[in-house]
Amino acid sequence: MAHWLMKSEPDAFSWSQQVENGVEPWTGVRSHQAKRNLQAMHRGDRAFFYHSNIGKEIVGIVEVVREAYPDPSAETGDWVCVDVRAVAPLPRPVTLAAIKADAAFADLALVRQSRLSVVPVSDPHWKALCALGGAEA
Numbered sequence: 001m002a003h004w005l006m007k008s009e010p011d012a013f014s015w016s017q018q019v020e021n022g023v024e025p026w027t028g029v030r031s032h033q034a035k036r037n038l039q040a041m042h043r044g045d046r047a048f049f050y051h052s053n054i055g056k057e058i059v060g061i062v063e064v065v066r067e068a069y070p071d072p073s074a075e076t077g078d079w080v081c082v083d084v085r086a087v088a089p090l091p092r093p094v095t096l097a098a099i100k101a102d103a104a105f106a107d108l109a110l111v112r113q114s115r116l117s118v119v120p121v122s123d124p125h126w127k128a129l130c131a132l133g134g135a136e137a
Contacts, residue, residue: 003126004037004047005110006062006084007117015049015059019086023065026118027073027081034118038080039068047084048121048129050110056096058133061087090133104128 006026008014018024029035041047041064049060066083073081099105105128106112109119121129130137 002040002042002045003121003123004041004045005050005058005119005121006047007050007052009053010051010055011053015051015086015089018049018060018062018084019089023083023085025066025072025081025083027071029071029081029117030074030077030079031116031118033113034116035080037116037118037120038082040120041067041082043067046087046126049086052117055093057093058090058129059093060089061135063087088135090130090135092132092134094129094133098132099129 029038043064043066045064047062047064048058049062050058062084064082065085068080068082071079071081099108100111105125108125109116113119127137
């Protein structure tokens with residue numbers, strides 16, 4: 001199982017909306033690198049749900065329940081989306097400030113490629129971020 005981090009602006013789509021909706025397509029990704037990351041996802045992979053712009057923190061965990069398929073929100077191009085379902089909130093949100101303050105996360109894609117909306121998370125980083133957030137890895 002691979003691990004990921006998926007960013008959403010909470011005023012556009014928030015963790016509470018993800019929980020309320022259950023399964024939700026992760027649409028609107030318009031970066032080729034992020035698209036490749038969506039295409040690399042497999043059913044059962046887990047991802048952190050990250051509030052970008054407002055809050056800048058990991059707030060929950062989602063699971064991929066449908067692998068990449070054409071994004072219905074795309075007017076042109078070969079963009080893709082995946083379906084995810086909420087697994088659990090993080091008992092303690094993990095802020096970007098806390099992540100950047102810890103040298104162990106210096107090579108985390110969230111830090112290195114801050115504008116990318118879907119990024120891989122290594123197993124050691126996944127475990128460490130879960131621990132910071134009070135969640136079971």
